[in-house]
Amino acid sequence: MSAVLEITDVFKSYPGSPPVTALAAVDLEIRAAERAAVLGPSGSGKTTLLHVAGTLERPSSGSVRIGGQEVSALSDAELSAVRGRRLGFVFQQFHLLDHLDAVQNVALGLLYRGEQARDRRVAAVDALDRVGLGHRLGHKPAQLSGGERQRVAIARAVAGHPDVVFADEPTGNLDSVAGGQIIDLLVGLTADGTAVVVVTHDPAVAAAMDRRVVMQDGRIIADDRPEGAVMP
């Protein structure tokens, strides 16, 4: 099984005096169905790594390949299409639109693929079923608990069957019970081959992943990838 995400010798620095180096010589390979936690103190470059890997930000130098495709040379519109079709995102703050109900929020994840509204809705209902919210389809975010909101956000991320789901502190705003449910969901995502990359401070999340990538000062200082443990 080939890598769905390959980051090679990536640097990212922000202008300033002196310039801030957020990522330095980062190499990271994620395979299909792999579960990885990215750990490290605040300011170590975790979120920047997630943004660069998720094509939300371009690296200053180095190579980012998604599904074998080098994305550095792609235009902004092409990068958008890569995000819309191959990547999913889950955020600490859920990022749900308050005026849309659960199905509409999940269907938003498919909006920019140009599919028919009916097809998007079917896929959204299916994704909500997968996260156990088949009974909350018409609820607005304000009518949902924090854990339920994050499950809606996960449904939105996976509705389009992405290659990789990036999650940035997905349990950061949740109690331990709701957080546990989210961990179970993230772990379960890999069943159909989707890889999961979680940036987290939460030891419970880190423990549930197959692999822990530890960052410090923009570098990867530890990576306990279990060789041969990755499902083909």
Place this chain on the structure above:
Amino acid sequence: MSAGTRIGLRRGAPASPPRSRLRAADLILGGLLGLRARKLRTALSCLGIAIGIAAAVAVLGISASSRANLLAELGAEGNLVTVTAGQGFDGSPAPLPLTAQQMIARIPPVESVTAIGYVPGATVRRTAAIPVIDSGGISVYAAEPGMLGTLGGSVAAGTFLNAATARYPAVVLGAVAAQTLGIDRVRPDTQVYLSGRYFTVIGILRPVPLAPALDEAALVGFPVADSLLSLGGHPTQIYLRAAPDQVQPVVSVLPFTANPAQPEGVQVSLPSSILAARAAARTAYAGLFLGLGAVAVLIGAVGIANIMVISVLERRAEIGLRRALGATRWQVGLQFLTESVLLSALGGVAGVLGGAAATAGYAIASGQPAVVPPASVAVGIGVAIGAGALAGVYPAARAARLAPAEALRAW
């Protein structure tokens, strides 16, 4: 998209990825959902556009209603022509030749013709007991039974002169004359004292817009004017209707036809053109109100631009989210542009409805037909959409420029 294609995308070979696509229907629906989520803001921010468009539509509608009313008054064609012989030394109408009416009737495009004759020195009083000096300025004219047909007038009460009553001391009062005399209904015993004897009032006219002089007149038949008031049969004014497309040719031959001996003394006029000029003067304020409407639309557009800029700032995280979900810069910009246009279009529709309601209210209050020109509706909504598009350009560009990672950090 088929499942096969999607699997191909997921694990496919390196290739140019398919583009992000956003359906127009989804774009508009999304904008409407966004506006509905912020109802009060939506209502307030499209108010300026609505007021401006309403003012413009109302002005155009009211002037169109006035014009429609005027056309109704003029008999739609404005083909009424009056012929007079000028004024005598004392300012009273001078007589036309006895043959004038018959000669005019022979001009082929003339459809109908009627004559009135001013009876000099005649006075009308309620009774003989009222002094002559209080006659109220009512003039006495001899008229023909066919007069109302030519002038487009009608009686408010009673009947008009006919071949029989024209021979007897019977009188029909103009609207103002009846008011002056205090007569508002016609009874068999209603009489007025007309130049030394009592005449029976047989009818009261409605106002005649094309011949306002008749409103202050008392009308008797030519036979009785000859026999009792010594008119001598001379008409002083002739009204005629010409075929609408032949009005000018008829006007050019009228002086010679009416009085071949003294054509220069004959005056020909088109009362409909006088009325049209008066109506045009009445709508002179239309330009001012249209200008005010334009200013309101401009201010409304600035308001929408302002609210959209704020909206972009407030919704940075939403912009970041949409970019993460696959929206291109262009699609994000288009979303804000669409919301801006929807806002102003909403204002435009509300304005058109408001303007139409104002027009209807004015028309009903003033007894005119209500006319809202379709062009004003189309232009009103078009202007609103144009204003919204202009207002949305800058906010949309700001939204599009926002880098996705930066936008996401804003939540």
